[in-house]
Amino acid sequence: MARDLEAAQRFYGAVVGWTFRPARFGSAFSMAVQDDVPVAGIGALASDLAVAVAWTPYFAVDDVDVAAARIRERVGTVAVGPVSFPGGGRAALVADPDGAVFGIWQGPVSSGWRVGLGPAPAWLELRTRNAFDAALFYGEVLEWATGRAGCCEVSYEEEQVVLRQGGEPVARLDSGPVEVGAYTPHTRPRWHVHFRVPELEPAVEAALELGGRTVSVVTSDGRERSIMLRDPDGALFTLTERVTGSETGETGETGETGEAGGTG
Secondary structure, eight states, X not given: OOSOHHHHHHHHHHHHOOEEXXXXXXXXXXXEEETTEEEEEEEOOHHHHTOOOOOOOEEXXXXXXXXXXXXXXXXXXXXXXXXXXXXXXXXXXXXXXXXXXXXXXXXXXXXXXSTTSTTSOSEEXXXXXXXXXXXXXXXXXXXXXXXXXXXXXXXXXXXXXXEEETTEEEEEEEEOSOOTTOSSTTTSOEEEEEEEOSOHHHHHHHHHHTTOEESXXXXXXXXXXXXXEEOTTOOEEEEEEEXXXXXXXXXXXXXXXXXXXXXX
């Protein structure tokens, strides 16, 4: 959700390399495309709906009404919907028991929309109080690890719950220093999106030139270099670059690229 659709398109087009085309949901929506694959959507509705400017993951479900009922039964919140959209599809905007916001979608799904696949977002991260409790909630609501064809696998690795699809990690649930009910987005339970770019520094430079700002320094786990940013509207996201060969650093390496900013 953004405040200004054209400004958001300029920003993410320069930073992540997306192009855009109209979405079937109306003039306030656009589809982000990379390598001819739809990878994200932007809706300029934050002001109209009085919702926070933020990236929100949507999980595909077989029946959005059933999923919404499961969320309510497990002390989650159904904030908007389920509602129907032109061209087919129904969705709801919901929250888990700790307040992390996400969406559920019933309807056509392009194969390119899957996180971790090709140019799509690299992976999703849930920052929550207790990753194991969160995995139970999402597993029951979204039917993770049920053994169905195409279903996700769940494992516990390095103090994280890791969600895989087709063997590839698509989400990580991480216990950490978050506060239920906290005002600042940086500290409250939330879903966080990681976008992969070919080179980190040019992408960060483009973000700063267009009014974004850094929220962390560059860090490396030996496999990826990452930095957290805010777009001009304040939405948090992380840019990540794969590290290979001689560029691979030691686990926990911290660089100095970018300004360590506050959470605003």
